[in-house]
Structure formats: C-alpha cells, structure tokens
Amino acid sequence: MGDHAAIRAGEQRAQYKLLLRLTRQAVGRSGGPPMSGHVRWTDDALNDLVGEVFARKGQFVEAGLLQTTTDSKLELYLLTAIENVLRDMGRETERFRLMARLETILGAETEFFRHLRPYKAWRLRSAPVVAWQGDIGRLIIAALRLRGVVATTWNRSGPTPRSTRDAIVRVAEAALDEAAGYVRDPDLAEVVQKCVPAVPLDPDETEQPTDPRIVVIIGHSEAAPGPDDELEVLPSDAIADAIWHAMDADERRAVPHLASDRAVASALGVPRRTGAAIAASAKVKILSGTAAGTEADVVRDLCERAKSMEDV
Amino acid sequence: MSDDERFARFRSRLASGSALRDARRTRRTPFPAVGDFWRVRWDETALVAFVAEVDPPLVRAVPVTLDMEADDSAVVARTSAHDLGVDVTIWIDDGSAVPMRVLEFKLGSLAVPSTAELAAGTTNWGPTDPRTRLRASLQDAIERLADAAWAPDASAENGDIEALLDTLDFDDVVRAVGSVQLASRLRRGEASLTEQQAARLADRLGVPTTRLMSATQPVLPDELIAAMDVPEVRARVDRMAQARDREEIETWRLCAYGVMALAAREHDRRQTFWEAKVRAYFDAVLPEIEVNPDR
Numbered sequence: 001m002g003d004h005a006a007i008r009a010g011e012q013r014a015q016y017k018l019l020l021r022l023t024r025q026a027v028g029r030s031g032g033p034p035m036s037g038h039v040r041w042t043d044d045a046l047n048d049l050v051g052e053v054f055a056r057k058g059q060f061v062e063a064g065l066l067q068t069t070t071d072s073k074l075e076l077y078l079l080t081a082i083e084n085v086l087r088d089m090g091r092e093t094e095r096f097r098l099m100a101r102l103e104t105i106l107g108a109e110t111e112f113f114r115h116l117r118p119y120k121a122w123r124l125r126s127a128p129v130v131a132w133q134g135d136i137g138r139l140i141i142a143a144l145r146l147r148g149v150v151a152t153t154w155n156r157s158g159p160t161p162r163s164t165r166d167a168i169v170r171v172a173e174a175a176l177d178e179a180a181g182y183v184r185d186p187d188l189a190e191v192v193q194k195c196v197p198a199v200p201l202d203p204d205e206t207e208q209p210t211d212p213r214i215v216v217i218i219g220h221s222e223a224a225p226g227p228d229d230e231l232e233v234l235p236s237d238a239i240a241d242a243i244w245h246a247m248d249a250d251e252r253r254a255v256p257h258l259a260s261d262r263a264v265a266s267a268l269g270v271p272r273r274t275g276a277a278i279a280a281s282a283k284v285k286i287l288s289g290t291a292a293g294t295e296a297d298v299v300r301d302l303c304e305r306a307k308s309m310e311d312v
Numbered sequence: 313m314s315d316d317e318r319f320a321r322f323r324s325r326l327a328s329g330s331a332l333r334d335a336r337r338t339r340r341t342p343f344p345a346v347g348d349f350w351r352v353r354w355d356e357t358a359l360v361a362f363v364a365e366v367d368p369p370l371v372r373a374v375p376v377t378l379d380m381e382a383d384d385s386a387v388v389a390r391t392s393a394h395d396l397g398v399d400v401t402i403w404i405d406d407g408s409a410v411p412m413r414v415l416e417f418k419l420g421s422l423a424v425p426s427t428a429e430l431a432a433g434t435t436n437w438g439p440t441d442p443r444t445r446l447r448a449s450l451q452d453a454i455e456r457l458a459d460a461a462w463a464p465d466a467s468a469e470n471g472d473i474e475a476l477l478d479t480l481d482f483d484d485v486v487r488a489v490g491s492v493q494l495a496s497r498l499r500r501g502e503a504s505l506t507e508q509q510a511a512r513l514a515d516r517l518g519v520p521t522t523r524l525m526s527a528t529q530p531v532l533p534d535e536l537i538a539a540m541d542v543p544e545v546r547a548r549v550d551r552m553a554q555a556r557d558r559e560e561i562e563t564w565r566l567c568a569y570g571v572m573a574l575a576a577r578e579h580d581r582r583q584t585f586w587e588a589k590v591r592a593y594f595d596a597v598l599p600e601i602e603v604n605p606d607r
Contacts, residue, residue: 010333016322047318051325059329059398063378065336066419069356081379137384137435144438194440270449271456277448280439 004071015061019050019082022075026082032090053085091193094200098189105160105168112172115182122172123182132181136190142178143171143195144284148291150234150242151198163234167196197246197289236294240301243289251282255299255306258282331397332378332419339417341543344371347422349396350543352414354460355560357453360419361410362402362427369538371415373457374407375450376400382433383443389430395420402427406450410457413541416550462564463537464526473501473527480516488513504528506573507566522565532568539586540568548594567593 006014023046027034035052038045053060064077099120106112106122115121123129149167160168175191176183244252250268257263258279265275290298326333336351344350348363352373365372378400382388385405391397396419404427424430436443477485477499485495489509497503505513505528507521514521539545553563571593575584 008336010337012323012326013319015326016319019322043315043318044313047313047321050322054325057379059326059332060379061326062329062332062336062398063360066332066351066378067359069353069358073356135435137437137441140437140441141435144440194437271452273448273452273455274445277439277445281445284439 004074007074008065018075019061019078020046022079023049023053023082026079026086030083030086030090032086035089049082049086052089053082056085056088057081090200095186095189095193098193099185101160102168102172102185102189102192105165106172109169112176113182120185121182122176122185122188123179124173124176127176127180127182130181132179132183132187134179136187139175139178139183139187139191140194143174143191144288146170146174146195147287148289148294149196150239150289151196152234152238152242161234164196164198168192171195195288197242197285199242199245236297237301239289239294240298240305243285243298244302244305246285246289247282250278251285252302252306252309254278254282255302258299328391328397331395335417335419339547341415341417341547343542343544344412344415344418345421349376349394349400349419349421351416351419352410352457353416354414354457357456358416359450359453360400361415362407362422363415364404364407364427365409366412367409369412369541370409371412372407373410373414373454375403375454377403377446377450380443380446383436383441383447384432384434385436385447386433387427387430388433389422389427393424393430394422401433402430403447403450406447406454408454408458410454411460411541412543413462413546414457414460415543416546417543462561463532463568464522464565473524474499476517476519476524476527484516485513488516498528501528504530507569520562522562522569525569526565529569529572532572533584533586535584536568536571536586536590539590540564540571545590545594548598552598570597 004014004018007018020043024041027041027046027049034041034045035048038048057063060081061078064074064081068074068077102122103114107114111125113123113125113127115123118131121131123132149171151164151167152161171192172188175188175195247255250270253268254264254275257267261276261279262272264279265272268275268278270278286295286299286302344363344366346363346366350361350363350373352359352361360376360378361373362376363371364374378398380401382401382403386401386403389400389402391399394400433443438444482495485498486492489495489498489505489512494503494509498505505525507525510524510528511521514524517524540549549564549567550560552558552567553560556563558566571586571589574593575586575589578584
C-alpha cells in the first residue's frame with residue numbers, strides 16, 4: 001500500500017499501475033478462469049479486465065476517489081469493484097449454462113410452453129401469447145415468496161437431482177405466472193439464479209461450454225433418473241452448502257449473530273442500517289433455501305462454517 | 313500489445329471522468345444552490361450528494377452514486393441532464409437535512425429544472441437486492457453527516473474548569489499560565505486563556521487544548537458558527553488543519569476562538585458582523601499557509 005497522492009492528483013500512469021496491481025490481486029483471490037480470448041492472466045488479459053470494469057462500472061476510479069478518504073479505503077473500494085465485476089462475469093457464464101438446462105427441465109413439464117420466435121422464451125401454457133415487457137424485479141419478488149428451493153448444483157452433466165429440478169420448476173412457474181406472457185431465456189435464467197441458492201460451477205466446467213453431455217434436444221425428457229433422483233429430501237448439509245455459496249462474505253460472518261441486527265452490526269464493525277441490511281439478506285437466503293421447520297439444522301451447519309471461517 | 317498501447321487504451325477510458333477530475337482539482341466552494349452536486353465529507357465519511365434544498369444552516373443532501381444502477385427509489389441522471397460527464401444515480405428517498413459545513417467542494421449542477429423530470433430505476437426485489445445494502449450504507453453515511461458538529465457542546469464541556477484544575481497542583485497551573493493572578497482568576501472562572509496558555513495547561517492536564525478554551529471562553533454565538541459553516545470558510549479551515557497537521561475539529565474551534573478574540577477588540581460590541589470578522593481572521597492567518605490541493 002503506497003501513498004496515493006499522485007493518484008488523487010489525477011496522475012494517470014499512477015492510477016493505471018494501481019489498477020493493474022489490484023486487478024492481479026482480485027484475479028488471484030477469485031481463482032477463476034481468465035477472460036474469454038485469453039488462456040492465462042497475462043498483462044493483456046488483466047488490461048481487458050480493467051476495460052470490462054470501466055464498461056460496467058463507469059468512472060469507478062473517480063467514484064472511489066470521491067467516496068473514500070484514506071488510501072486503504074480507496075484500495076478496498078477499487079478492489080471490491082473489480083471483484084464484483086469478476087463475480088458478475090462468472091454468473092453470466094453460469095446463466096448461459098443454466099439456459100440450456102432450463103430447456104431440458106422445463107421442456108419435460110407440460111405446463112411450460114416453448115417459444116422460438118421472435119426469440120427463445122418461456123411462458124406458462126395457461127398464459128396469453130404476449131411478450132412480457134415488465135420489470136425483472138417483479139418476477140424475482142414473486143419467486144422469492146417460495147420456500148424450500150435449493151439446488152445442489154446448477155448444471156453438472158448428467159441428470160439433474162430431483163430437488164434441483166423441483167426448485168427450478170417451482171421458481172420458473174412463479175415467475176412466469178407473474179409475467180403473464182412469454183419471458184426471454186436470459187431473463188428467466190436470471191430469476192432462477194437469483195432465487196435458488198446453489199453451489200456454483202467449478203471454474204473447470206465453465207471452461208467447456210461445448211461439453212457434448214449437456215447438449216439437449218428440446219421436447220425430450222431427461223435421461224433416465226439416476227441414483228440422485230432417489231433422494232426425496234436433501235440432507236441439511238447439502239442445503240447449507242448451497243446457501244453458503246449463495247452468501248457473500250459479510251452474510252457468512254453475520255450468520256452466528258442473526259438473532260439481533262445490532263449484534264450483526266457490532267460483529268462486522270458496520271453501522272446500524274448496514275448491519276440490519278446484511279442480516280435481512282442472509283435471512284432471506286436461508287428462508288428461501290429451507291422448507292418450513294427445517295431451518296434449525298441448516299442454521300446450525302451454517303454457524304459451524306462461519307466459526308471455522310473465523311478460526312482461519 | 314505493448315505497455316504503451318495498453319496505457320493509451322486506459323487513458324481513453326478515463327476521458328469521460330475528466331469533468332470530475334477537474335472538479336477535484338479546482339475545488340470550487342461557492343455558496344450552495346438547489347441543483348448542485350457536491351462532494352460532502354466529514355471526518356472519514358465521504359460521498360457525492362445532490363443538493364435538493366438550501367435552508368441555512370442546513371441543506372437537504374441526497375446521496376449520489378456513480379457506479380450503481382438505480383432502483384425504483386432513485387432516479388437516473390444521464391450526462392445530458394448535468395455537467396458531471398458520467399451517468400449518475402440520485403437516491404431521492406435517502407436524502408436528509410445535513411449541516412452546510414459538510415459540503416467540501418462543488419462538482420457540478422443539474423441542467424434540468426428538477427429531479428422529477430428524471431426516470432426512476434427498476435424494481436428493487438428486497439433484502440437480497442444489492443441496491444438494498446447500498447442504500448442502507450448511504451443512509452448510515454447521511455446520518456453520520458447529519459450529526460457533524462465542531463462547536464463545543466455548551467452543556468457537556470463548559471463550567472468544569474474548577475474540577476479540571478483541581479486535578480493539578482496550583483503551582484503547576486501558575487507555571488503553565490504564567491502568573492499567580494491569572495491562575496487564581498481561572499480557578500474562579502473569571503479569566504480566559506490565549507491559545508498558547510491553553511496549550512501549555514492542556515499538555516499538563518492531558519486534555520485537548522480546545523476543551524480548556526471552551527471551558528474558559530464564553531459560549532460561541534450561533535451567528536459566529538453559522539458564519540464559519542459556509543463552504544468557503546470550511547475550505548480555509550481544512551487547509552489550515554492540513555498545513556498545521558492538526559485535527560479538523562480542533563482547528564475549527566481554534567479558528568472560532570481566534571475570531572472571537574478579534575471581535576473582542578472591537579469598541580462597539582453591540583453588533584458584530586461575524587462574516588467580516590471571519591474573513592479578517594483568515595486573511596490574517598492564512599497567507600502564511602501553503603496550499604496543497606491534492607487532498
């Protein structure tokens with residue numbers, strides 16, 4: 001950490017060097033695959049990532065300079081912006097895979113109707129043939145009312161475990177019911193991704209979008225049920241695993257203190273409203289992932305994970 | 313790609329931020345007006361704010377972000393609607409009245425008559441929407457700014473000079489202030505201290521200099537505080553704090569006592585024009601101070 005007077009003074013070379021250093025750090029921490037078009041995190045790849053952050057976050061360097069007062073807070077602000085973009089990029093790759101998965105899963109259910117024109121979309125068979133043009137927030141709100149939706153994984157190859165399939169079907173049904181029209185694939189996949197806590201893909205898997213095992217034919221039902229399908233109820237540690245992955249670092253640290261917003265704020269060293277917001281978000285993730293009456297075991301599991309994280 | 317090529321590309325990306333960069337450099341501090349964008353800062357809390365109302369000594373400050381999409385509580389101000397050079401989100405519902413003293417420097421202004429003409433963002437879906445947490449942190453920041461104060465709280469800090477001095481030997485008090493007579497009068501609450509005397513005594517007592525000064529001085533008049541709280545004066549206080557490497561709040565207070573001392577030399581004390589006194593005080597003390605605009 002250096003003296004950032006040159007950066008505050010607007011020296012562009014100094015800003016560039018700092019961003020490259022933080023980008024390298026963010027990439028190291030994420031452990032994710034390099035940008036598309038690159039095989040390794042070279043300087044060119046890092047430079048492209050910096051460009052991506054500018055494209056998505058606008059003038060985030062100026063934003064950081066105006067919203068922080070110390071060098072360490074500035075670095076944290078910029079590092080967080082870069083990490084958020086890396087995470088969003090990972091989710092978009094995942095969303096692409098999820099869209100393919102939805103074709104298989106929803107295609108096997110009679111209440112869903114597939115549209116290929118004017119673009120690939122889904123609607124409930126009972127809904128009118130009109131394009132939904134609303135606000136995705138409304139669809140997410142409708143789907144978040146459900147409980148007990150959790151996915152052990154989004155889209156590993158092979159048959160989808162029943163719990164994951166049920167979660168996807170229920171969430172898609174709630175969202176499409178709210179839409180009352182047909183919804184584009186990327187939008188529906190985004191709702192599913194936001195409303196179903198899931199263990200993310202391994203980076204290795206995201207690197208193989210052409211894996212022949214995931215190519216599916218619309219209208220065909222899935223392959224014969226595998227052993228996973230026998231599981232009627234997911235064990236609580238699998239549910240906890242999915243919820244844990246859906247949580248960010250603050251939410252994870254908040255888990256043992258969720259009995260009181262104040263306790264969350266003081267444990268995390270954040271002000272009152274921020275603490276309450278972190279607690280509320282963590283609670284929604286736990287509630288949507290668990291069925292009524294099963295929270296206790298899952299919360300216990302999550303608390304243990306939080307404690308072992310603190311011990312490290 | 314060579315390093316120079318990469319850097320050239322980086323520079324072109326920075327181009328749209330040049331209006332903000334210039335604003336940070338020039339640090340304009342006019343009297344605030346409705347429709348202004350300012351950088352607000354108090355201690356370590358800093359953000360960009362839109363001025364929605366000016367009602368001295370307060371302004372209604374609405375938090376603004378440069379890198380987050382708006383939800384339905386906020387409006388989006390595209391570059392055609394102002395002179396900041398980048399799209400911004402104005403979090404209309406999260407504004408609050410804050411003292412004018414938190415305004416640090418002006419960044420630009422809205423070019424349309426009101427934020428009512430700007431489009432709201434997309435529906436917020438609740439606690440897991442990242443904008444919910446952002447709004448909570450903006451509300452926390454605005455709340456801290458609303459409490460920003462530098463003037464000593466009359467009820468909390470004044471009137472305890474006797475108790476303070478009782479913790480020291482009388483001889484130590486005499487040595488610090490320079491005379492038996494002054495030390496005795498101080499004990500009775502009948503004398504005030506110069507900054508140097510207060511500093512020597514504060515050193516022995518282990519308390520801030522301004523605490524002693526506020527305990528021995530008359531309470532700062534509200535009119536003086538209001539005259540100090542305008543952005544132009546704040547900028548001078550900040551420069552002085554930086555040049556002397558002092559705490560900002562300590563510097564505000566020392567300046568205010570300095571202005572008081574200047575006013576006390578007047579023959580006619582029935583009416584004091586505090587704005588003029590404040591200006592005269594800084595004109596006298598600031599020329600010696602180097603200006604460092606890079607903060």
